[in-house]
Structures are given as structure tokens and as C-alpha cells.
Amino acid sequence: MTTTDAGGQVAARARGPYAKTAERRLAILEAATEVFAERGWRAASLRQIAEAAGISLSTLQHHFPSKVELLHATMTHRDEHRFERAPGALPSFPQTVVGQAVANEGVPRLIQLYSVLTAESATAEHPARDYFAQRFASLREEYAAEFAALGAAGALRPGVDPATAAALLIGLWDGVQLQWLHDPDAIEPAEALVAYLGLVIDDEALLPSAAQRARWRSDGIVSA
Amino acid sequence: MTTTDAGGQVAARARGPYAKTAERRLAILEAATEVFAERGWRAASLRQIAEAAGISLSTLQHHFPSKVELLHATMTHRDEHRFERAPGALPSFPQTVVGQAVANEGVPRLIQLYSVLTAESATAEHPARDYFAQRFASLREEYAAEFAALGAAGALRPGVDPATAAALLIGLWDGVQLQWLHDPDAIEPAEALVAYLGLVIDDEALLPSAAQRARWRSDGIVSA
């Protein structure tokens, strides 16, 4: 995985001598997030992004020398806004997963960016291909371990293989987000995950209740 | 949905006075399928496709005046190769779904084309966007009806909603194919579908057995 530290620089220099640079970079990253999410990386043009950020193409290119570097910086910036598991508040793995999905509803642009790039990067010679292949692999590993732990605790439905359950969860999540992109009214990703987890997990108490999900939606949820 | 009848012309004129045209068009469609599947529609260049088909760019453009029309013709051509339900041979809906997934393994290029375009078309102003939005909607409807029928026959796990089961099936299928594109060794789409259907369906006899799937893989499967 090759990424720049652009996102980090924004935060690190926010009050430093290069405050204006940091502001510019942040504005560019937000504009890039929007345009990449809307059109994908390939179809997005640097001229569109520059216009959305209110600067000229050359200024954009001063801060991010290539379109690939801008993509990497945008994804790093996105990773910093991911939902992090709060150990005390969300004890179970299913609750963490659904909590992440609910939190995602609050940042639709970032989700759209992620979904569009996940999908687009399944093509040859895409600059984010390694990033997502790596991500799939580590997610499968992480989720399989979580499902295995649930199984050891007797909370898994009999006959369910942890590795398979993990791959299905990831596939379902991405696929449902894809449907959601095509038709936002047709499906709710978080509720789809609840339905799937309800099929795999034997202990209802491990899933977030409808009331809990509603509370997350109205009160917001812990986010890093 | 706007498609040309290009695919149809190929078959219709195969032995007619324009046999050479038909051959050319078929060669172009096969080259286009390969390049679109590999790189997506936007990143694919007409020059690449022409080279893959062994003709000049201008010749390609004579047969398909625009890149959009070539895409439509390619998708129509793909639709003609879809697996069709053989009423006698595959009595149950779950068997039809898994049979389709197994048949897909025999035409990885077409599946890659479909997956890549499904994903890519989730962006704004994509020429296949309407096609896939429509496809999602009709698939959800069709599968929901099938699950409802299973429910009426008492073959559905208690508490499973047909519409939700349908949306999950479609999402899972697409998402798993996406993972398969990123890492073909990590997951088998057909087996993933079996695992999911096993969670939703109460009657084991409705699912194709492992032996049945193996037989499909070795003997081939009815395909339109």
C-alpha cells in the first residue's frame, strides 16, 4: 500500500507557518472527495476538482502533483474519519459492525467514495487496487477471528463456518452499499447487516436492538 | 433502457449477404467484452479494442459509431448468453440461482464485464446507469416473489422477510463477485450463495447438493 501523509500534514500544520497551505489542502481534499465519490477516480477531472475547491488547476497541481497522489491523500483523509470501536460502549462484534454501518449513514459522501472506489478498483491498473485487495484480505481475517470467538462462546448458529461468515459479511456489505448507490430508497445498508447477522448469530442479545439503532441514529455515535 | 440490436444482427445475418460484417461485429464485440471487463468502460480506449480485434480504429467506428453504442451492443450480446432456467431440470429457485452462479464460472469474462460495469455505473452520468438500476429493481421484485413462494410452502426460515432476503441475495452476489475480482482465490461466488441460501431456507432438499454442484461443474449446465 502506498499512500502519502497528506492528510496528516493538514492536521499537523493547522496552526503552523503554512496555515494557508493546510487550509488549501483541506479544501482540495473535500472537493476531491465529492468529485471522486460522484464520478469515480477515472472520470473525475482535475479541472472539476479545482473548480469545486475554488482554485485554478495549476494551484491544485502545486499541492498534489498528480491525480494518483490526490487519490491516495483523499483515501488517507477518509481513513482518519472511520468509526472506531469504543471498547466499553460496544461490547459485541455484531454491535460494532452495525454501529459502523449506522455511523456511515452520517457521512454518505465518504461511503460513496469508498464504494465507488472499491468497485472501480476491480479493474486492471487502477491505482487503488492494491489498497482494496489488502483491505479485503485483512478484513476477512479480522472478521473471521471475531466470528470464531463468537462460535467458541456458543453464540454462532450451528454449522456456520467463521471464515465463510466473514467473507459473506464483507460481500454483503459492499453489495448492499452498491445497491444503495444505485437506488438510495431501495435498501438500508445497516438494516441489511442486522438481517444477515440475525441469520448467523444465535444469541439475539448480541445484536443491537431496533431501539438501540434508533438511538444511534438520533444521538450520533462514537467516531474517531 | 436504451440498447441497440447489434447483438441480434450478428446472429441474424450470420449466413446472409453481410456475412463479413457479421463476423467483424462479432470479433469487435468479443474484443470489447475483454477490454471493458478488464479496464471498465471509461478506462477502455477504442484504440485498444480495435487493436484487440485486429482492425483499425476507423473500421471499429464504422461498425459502432460511438463508444456508448459499443457498450450497449456488448451488454446486449452478454444478455444473450445468460443462463436460462430449464423448467424440468431445475425445479427449485435456490437451485436455479446456484446453477446460474456455477454457469457463470464458465464465462468469467462475461461475469467480470457485468461486475465491473455494475460497479462502475454507480457513478454519475454513466451510460449503463439506467440499465443496472432497472436490473436491480426487477431482480429484487423477481427474487422477492420466489422467496415469498418458498415461504408460503413453509420452506423459509421463520422470521425471514422475502423482500429483505431478495435484496440480501442480490447484494451478496454482487459483493462476493467483487471480492472474487480482487482476489479470485479468496472466495467462490457459487459456494458463497449456497452458504447464504442455507441460512435462509429451512428445507435442505431445495438446495443443490455438493455432488450436484460438482456434476454441474464437470458436465456443464444448461445455458441459453
Next chain:
DNA sequence: GTCTATACTAAGATAGAC
């Protein structure tokens, strides 16, 4: 009917002026 040659516009990338 089939194919080649050429020109036009927009994109990403680069160099250099201020």
C-alpha cells in the same frame, strides 16, 4: 460496404514566468 487518413476537443502532466 469496407476501410484509411486526418483534424478537432478535452484530459493529465510538465516547465517556466511572476
Next chain:
DNA sequence: GTCTATCTTAGTATAGAC
């Protein structure tokens, strides 16, 4: 830091040869 100019390649359109 910001902008102008230029290069290469892409998609597209047109004229015309066989």
C-alpha cells in the same frame, strides 16, 4: 504559491479511397 503555455493521448467526427 499561483498562473500561462505546451506536450501527449484520448474520444469523436468527417472526407474520401477501394
